[in-house]
Amino acid sequence: MKHRTFFWFFLPTALAMLIFIAAPIVSVVLQSLFVPHEAVLIETENCGPFGCTTSVVIDQEATEELRAEQPLGRFAGLEIYFDRGHLATAEVASAWTTSSSIGEFLGAVGDLPFYRAMSFTLTYTFVVTPLLIALGFVIALAVNALSRRIKGLVIFFSLLPMIVTPLIGSLILFWMIDSRGVIGELIQYLTGDPSLSLKASTPLMWIALIVYGVWHSAPFAFVVFYAGLQTVPQDTLESARIDGATRWQQTRYVVIPHLMPLVTFVALIQLMDNFRVFEPIVGFNASAHATSLSWIIFNDLGGETNQLSAAATTSVLTIIGVAILLSPVLVRTWRDFRGKA
Amino acid sequence: MSAIDRRKPVSLKVASTVFIVVWLLLAAFPFFWTLWGSFKVELDFFSIADWTNAITGKLTDEIYGRPFTGAGYYGAWVQEDFWRAALNTGIVCLFVVCTSLTIGTLGGYALSRSGHNYVFWLLIAALIFRAMPPITLVSGYLPPFFAWNLWGYLPTAIIVLVAINQPFTLWMLHSFFQKIPIDLDESAKVDGCTQFQAFRHVIIPVMWPGVITTGLFSFLLAYNDFAVTAMLLNEQNRTMVPKIAAFLGTTYTEGNVMFAVAAVVSATVPLFLLVMLFQRQIVSGLTAGAVKG
Numbered sequence: 001m002k003h004r005t006f007f008w009f010f011l012p013t014a015l016a017m018l019i020f021i022a023a024p025i026v027s028v029v030l031q032s033l034f035v036p037h038e039a040v041l042i043e044t045e046n047c048g049p050f051g052c053t054t055s056v057v058i059d060q061e062a063t064e065e066l067r068a069e070q071p072l073g074r075f076a077g078l079e080i081y082f083d084r085g086h087l088a089t090a091e092v093a094s095a096w097t098t099s100s101s102i103g104e105f106l107g108a109v110g111d112l113p114f115y116r117a118m119s120f121t122l123t124y125t126f127v128v129t130p131l132l133i134a135l136g137f138v139i140a141l142a143v144n145a146l147s148r149r150i151k152g153l154v155i156f157f158s159l160l161p162m163i164v165t166p167l168i169g170s171l172i173l174f175w176m177i178d179s180r181g182v183i184g185e186l187i188q189y190l191t192g193d194p195s196l197s198l199k200a201s202t203p204l205m206w207i208a209l210i211v212y213g214v215w216h217s218a219p220f221a222f223v224v225f226y227a228g229l230q231t232v233p234q235d236t237l238e239s240a241r242i243d244g245a246t247r248w249q250q251t252r253y254v255v256i257p258h259l260m261p262l263v264t265f266v267a268l269i270q271l272m273d274n275f276r277v278f279e280p281i282v283g284f285n286a287s288a289h290a291t292s293l294s295w296i297i298f299n300d301l302g303g304e305t306n307q308l309s310a311a312a313t314t315s316v317l318t319i320i321g322v323a324i325l326l327s328p329v330l331v332r333t334w335r336d337f338r339g340k341a
Numbered sequence: 342m343s344a345i346d347r348r349k350p351v352s353l354k355v356a357s358t359v360f361i362v363v364w365l366l367l368a369a370f371p372f373f374w375t376l377w378g379s380f381k382v383e384l385d386f387f388s389i390a391d392w393t394n395a396i397t398g399k400l401t402d403e404i405y406g407r408p409f410t411g412a413g414y415y416g417a418w419v420q421e422d423f424w425r426a427a428l429n430t431g432i433v434c435l436f437v438v439c440t441s442l443t444i445g446t447l448g449g450y451a452l453s454r455s456g457h458n459y460v461f462w463l464l465i466a467a468l469i470f471r472a473m474p475p476i477t478l479v480s481g482y483l484p485p486f487f488a489w490n491l492w493g494y495l496p497t498a499i500i501v502l503v504a505i506n507q508p509f510t511l512w513m514l515h516s517f518f519q520k521i522p523i524d525l526d527e528s529a530k531v532d533g534c535t536q537f538q539a540f541r542h543v544i545i546p547v548m549w550p551g552v553i554t555t556g557l558f559s560f561l562l563a564y565n566d567f568a569v570t571a572m573l574l575n576e577q578n579r580t581m582v583p584k585i586a587a588f589l590g591t592t593y594t595e596g597n598v599m600f601a602v603a604a605v606v607s608a609t610v611p612l613f614l615l616v617m618l619f620q621r622q623i624v625s626g627l628t629a630g631a632v633k634g
Contacts, residue, residue: 001455005536009451012444013507020504021470024481139364142357157369159616165565167582168605172371180387227628276474279567294476301572308480315477326472337461
């Protein structure tokens with residue numbers, strides 16, 4: 001295809017991505033480096049018959065002028081990155097010097113909003129991903145052994161948790177796990193503790209969110225692995241069987257190696273997707289126990305005061321996190337490309 | 342396959358069947374439970390006294406004279422104007438799917454037919470954009486949208502969703518178009534067609550399976566989005582998902598939780614139908630990227 005033709009074919013989609021993805025990224029980075037202007041204050045002295053009083057008033061004109069002159073705000077450099085709401089370097093340093101043990105230090109750092117969100121986001125990402133891969137793999141094996149007639153029905157129901165809107169799915173689960181819901185009551189009954197409640201317990205809330213994450217994403221792993229199982233080389237299986245391999249050995253040494261590329265694929269996709277965990281925190285009303293980076297951005301943007309600079313800074317930090325998770329994918333794609341060329 | 346089945350030990354068969362039943366319960370039971378409970382009053386759905394009330398609807402029976410009530414649905418759709426949110430979702434989804442397929446098809450086709458080096462870099466850029474959580478872009482949208490008075494309107498949200506959708510659409514359509522033999526359009530060009538005519542008369546008639554699959558995923562993205570629509574739409578133009586979130590924020594009072602339950606069930610029904618009708622396409626779409634990689 002000629003360059004010219006390619007250009008015209010590709011122009012609309014390129015424009016859409018440039019204006020609404022690339023430009024906002026640049027703008028977010030810029031916003032994170034500036035803070036809004038403070039109002040210009042002037043001191044005026046009012047002198048009357050009983051002496052003079054000074055009062056401080058906002059100089060509207062000068063403020064407007066300053067804002068018009070530098071619409072981005074005051075250049076703050078990396079100041080916002082290191083403030084208490086983000087990397088909080090000063091607080092971390094003081095926690096380091098004042099705390100007597102590592103545990104105390106981690107506790108102090110864990111109270112800072114950014115590190116609190118980070119600890120949940122990372123725990124969620126790295127616990128949910130392996131679990132959903134394992135669950136998806138077992139479901140795929142079990143469904144593969146079913147007779148053709150009921151397969152369709154089983155796949156239909158298996159897809160539901162993934163297709164359904166994350167916020168809606170998490171609400172549906174939350175209402176059941178709630179202390180007044182059916183599963184919540186069952187747990188209270190089983191543990192014999194009628195006061196047990198999701199809303200009051202941080203570990204329970206984390207477990208519930210992780211269960212939701214696995215429930216939501218396992219179908220994706222299942223579908224991918226199920227498709228992979230259809231292409232397992234039957235000859236290899238046959239010869240393994242003739243050599244006397246047990247069912248477990250066949251799975252371990254033939255099926256799993258065959259599916260390994262798919263496992264990597266699912267793992268990489270899910271690591272990126274789980275890192276942006278957000279909707280379940282809103283659905284579970286969990287922000288008192290667990291927050292994520294995405295949730296902090298949403299919270300900063302949605303409040304009464306649009307804290308754009310704070311949100312932009314967290315956005316940049318999130319993008320850096322995603323970039324770190326994405327780098328293996330990029331390296332892989334690059335190698336594939338080199339290999340082909 | 343049957344030869345393997347015959348040799349399967351009984352214990353493994355039982356274990357695998359039990360496992361499937363448990364998984365199906367996990368996957369499907371919450372939906373049926375919520376559907377059933379949405380026709381009850383709150384004290385039945387969240388039954389403190391006796392959990393069987395949620396099934397029999399004892400308190401619902403006492404209030405309404407029968408174990409089912411549509412009060413939650415009436416409250417959500419009529420009192421709280423959920424119909425408006427449903428309409429907005431319909432508009433957003435329709436336009437997002439149409440627009441993103443139109444420009445995505447052109448772009449994906451061009452990517453699949455050009456052998457130049459920059460194709461790789463464009464695909465990599467799309468992959469990076471695909472990985473960006475949409476919420477991180479929102480603070481980049483807000484200042485210009487406020488300044489130019491674009492904030493709050495449906496077209497704004499539509500065009501943003503289209504753009505966020507493009508990277509995925511491009512990847513998917515790129516791989517679908519690669520499966521259509523290049524000889525088809527080459528021979529059309531030998532017969533004197535321009536590239537666009539070849540696309541128009543030769544490729545468009547055979548591309549529908551791939552386009553429909555991609556369209557399904559565009560629809561799901563637009564339908565399921567919460568972060569972007571919640572931040573970019575005003576109260577009147579809200580789509581269903583942010584509307585449900587708003588129910589939670591403002592009306593966690595007696596009785597109104599059932600509005601949210603009814604709204605949640607209402608918003609799930611179209612997805613149910615979608616999976617029922619397009620199960621094959623969804624499965625093939627999910628695996629398209631995987632099998633290649």
